[in-house]
Structure formats: structure tokens, C-alpha cells
Amino acid sequence: MPDTVGFIGLGNMGGRITACLVRAGWQVTGYDVLPGLAGAVGARAAHSVAEVIESADVVLMSLPDSRVIESVASGENGVIARSRSGQVVIDLSTAAPSSTRRLHAALAERGAAYLDAGISGGAAAAEEGTLTLMVGGDPDALDRVRPVLAAFSSRIFHCGTSGAGHTAKILNNFLNAVSLAATAEVMVAAKKADLDLETLLEILNASSGVNFATLNRFPKIIHGDYLKGGLTNALMMKDVVLYTDLAAQLGAASINASGPLGSFGLAIALGYADEISNKVVDAIGDVCGGVRVHSALEESP
DSSP: OOSOEEEEOOSHHHHHHHHHHHHTTOOEEEEOSSTTHHHHTTOEEOSSHHHHHHHOSEEEEOOSSHHHHHHHHSSTTSHHHHOOTTOEEEEOSOOOHHHHHHHHHHHHHTTOEEEEEEEESHHHHHHHTOEEEEEESOHHHHHHHHHHHTTTEEEEEEEESTTHHHHHHHHHHHHHHHHHHHHHHHHHHHHHTTOOHHHHHHHHTTSTTOOHIIIIIHHHHTTTOOOSSSOBHHHHHHHHHHHHHHHHHHTOOOGGGHHHHHHHHHHHHTTOTTSBGGGHHHHHHHTTTSOOSSGGGOSOO
């Protein structure tokens, strides 16, 4: 059982996960480029990535994309150079599987294990410690760190070798993007048709159109609660592009990618890049005469 835990990247998800670890009794050393985030979630603040790596048996990372992950991993003070035999590094980010496999090989040369652990459930599940994990990599390493993962997850799936966890996460996020974008479009159309949106959601959730967005997002959005802490439109677009790249590498179809690419691309173009992806419904409403599915915000922003 690991004795010490480190965390790199204490943003929307990383901060919430670190707070879960602290509540579960783990002593966590945390680092983020923004000072003060570690202390805010009860972790001991490190001054560098190297300090986290050198202080912990298990190191978790939650970072925006593969470019940032590789930057943190490289260099004389990076994750790879400072890692040691027996250490386990767990990447909770959504990243390109090809990059994941390269990092796995580099850490293996140092005797360290690298697990890619895609997470699902959003900010609410992160706060509650009920995330779903999709893990790729050595099953023995996974077994060693299960006590750590149990602090913030309720279900753990071992998906296969290195990169399999991030592959599963990309596939999941693509379906999430499709359902959110399509539901947002439908809700704007329903508003323009003067349908009662609560009644429509009740119909959809009892019918074949039901999906995560109709069940969990729009019952709150239509009352003005866009939710907090979820993926931004920019990050959702990043994940859709990861899917199209993966599909191309696999020789698989990406026929349905045009919908979310168009929707989240529109949101980014209209200034919603750094806002929660649920705001894609406002971007679609903007090009439909300033429609807002939340009745208290009928006027254009």
C-alpha cells in the first residue's frame, strides 16, 4: 500500500479529487502553476513538479492535454527524469493514446509504472468521490494503487494495456459531445416552437431520445443553472478532435463528428471558449435570434 501521494494539476477536477484524497486521510503534496490552489484543498504545497515526484510513491496528474502532459513529463526536473523504480504515475487527463504509450515506455525504463486513467462523472462526482475510472496499463500496478483511487471513485474498469484507458475516455467523451450538442439544438428549436421545455424533457426522458444531457443537464439549464466545474467548450472541442484523430489512426469512421465540431466551434467563435460546455445552447440560440432556453434570460446577452 502506498504511503505518500502527490498531485500535479489542481484545477476544476484535480482540485476536487485532491480534496477527496485529503478527506480520506491521505497526506497529499500538490503542485499547480497557480499558487494557492494546493492549500485551498488541504494539500501541502510543492514549489515544483520535481518536488512532487520526489516526495510521493503515487503521483496523480490532471492536466489539460497531451502537450501540457508531455511538457510536465520532460526535462531534467520533469516527471520522467525524477521518477524512480516502484513508483506509480497515474494520468487522469484526457490525452492522445499515442502520447500515453510513449510516456509509459519512458517511465518503464526508469522502473516506474504509468497508468492512464480516464475519468467520467464531472465535477459533481469528483466532489462526491464517485467518479468512474477507465484504466490502461499494468494490472498489478493498478491493484497497488486501488486504495488511493477508492478515495475518489466508485467504479474502476481495467481496459487493457497502456493507452486503453485514454482510448475509452475519448470514445465516451465523443458520445457526450454528440448528445450535448444535439440536445442543445433540439431545445432551441423547441423554444422557438413555443413548446413547454419541462414537458418536452419529460417526454424525451420517457422516449428513445433520452440521453445524459436530457437526464442530467437540461432539467437544470432551463431553470438557469448551467452547472459548474465541467468541461469548457474549448476542452470539449479538444476531445472531439482527439476522437477524429484516433478514428483516422484506426481507420474507423468519424461520420458523426461534424455535429459537435460545428456546435462547439460555433461556441468558441462566439466567445464561449472558456465557459462550461453547457453554454453551447446559448451559442446556438445566438444564431437563432438570441433565443434562451432559460425563460428569465430571453434577451440577447
